[in-house]
Amino acid sequence: MAPARVIEVVFLTVVGCALAVNADNAPVEWQKAHATFYGGADASGTMGGACGYGNLYTTGYGTRTAALSTVLFNDGQACGQCYKIACDSKSTESMWCKPGATVTVTATNLCPPNHALPNDNGGWCNPPRPHFDMAQPAWEKIGVYKGGIIPVMYQRVPCVKQGGVRFTINGHDYFNLVLVTNVAAIGSIKSMDVKSSDAANWMSMPHNWGANWHSLANLTGKMLSFRLTNTDGQTLVFNNIVPNGWKFGQTFTSKLQFN
Structure with a gap:
């Protein structure tokens, strides 16, 4: 009986380790937020920003960028992170969604809070709301311009870059x-x-x-x-x-x- 119990313990240990590895490597879950846009159709108004990247065209970030609300920006610690964003077509607010479309953006700016307005009516970037104020060309990949603000699902994804740091x-x-x-x-x-x-x-x-x-x-x-x-x-x-x-x-x- 002793050898059988040893085998059982080893089996359970291996299974436990496998479950732990699978849990660590599990994909990041989609989370809910809202998204607006800024910067104009050519994203020229997104230059500079709270990350300090300056001219986003010449530094390689282009027009697929976003300003993050305070809770996501994390005092600049999120600068450079990438997020895959989709309009939440299952939301009751989904009338301005482009179903099935996604876009990946890089965090390059802060969307500052506006405490003079309610969180759900103009104060979109007020804590504790997760919110993306996206460059207009990126936003229009997933939303209809007339809507102005859309419900989104987002997850952080690896950034793909050409060349070195x-x-x-x-x-x-x-x-x-x-x-x-x-x-x-x-x-x-x-x-x-x-x-x-x-x-x-x-x-x-x-x-x-x-x-x-x-x-x-x-x-x-x-x-x-x-x-x-x-x-x-x-x-x-x-x-x-x-x-x-x-x-x-x-x-x-x-x-x-x-x-």
Whole structure:
């Protein structure tokens, strides 16, 4: 009887582990929200934004972007994340839906709250509402223009990017502000470190705003390496990505990318 009990215990352990793995790898469930649009038919009004990506055409984000309500934006921690969105055709508010259509957008901006208006009548981005104020071309993939606001279902999905992660350095001596763009996979960064060519150790870079991280060290003109950890916990080291003699305002493109 003893061997049989051992086999039973092993079997149950294996099944338990398999269930745990399946639970961890389960697809993200669709969640409910609402969506409006802004920025005009060419999305020119979406440039800039609270993530700091600037010209969304030249930085590769294009017109499939969205400003997130406060609860989703999470003080900029969601910058760069990607969301698959569909109009909720099963909702009682679905008269302006395009059934079966979906669109994937990147978080590039904050939709600020308007506490002067009710949450369900103009204060669409007020906490605790999840809401997407999408670039108009993206919104019109799933909604009829006349509707203005539609019920949606959304889920976070991996971001697909061409090429490597990019770093743009702004600021001045003793204040280096580094914008991180073109991040694939989860799309957002959890932590960032820098090391200059004349230093032995990495220095932590605090999150400043949006997709920007800063250092208060004098790094001007020095060869720099960056270490990024994304929100999913994957770490990449970009050795000597910034050459000696760099200038503020320059962008440096790596050959490394998250997966």
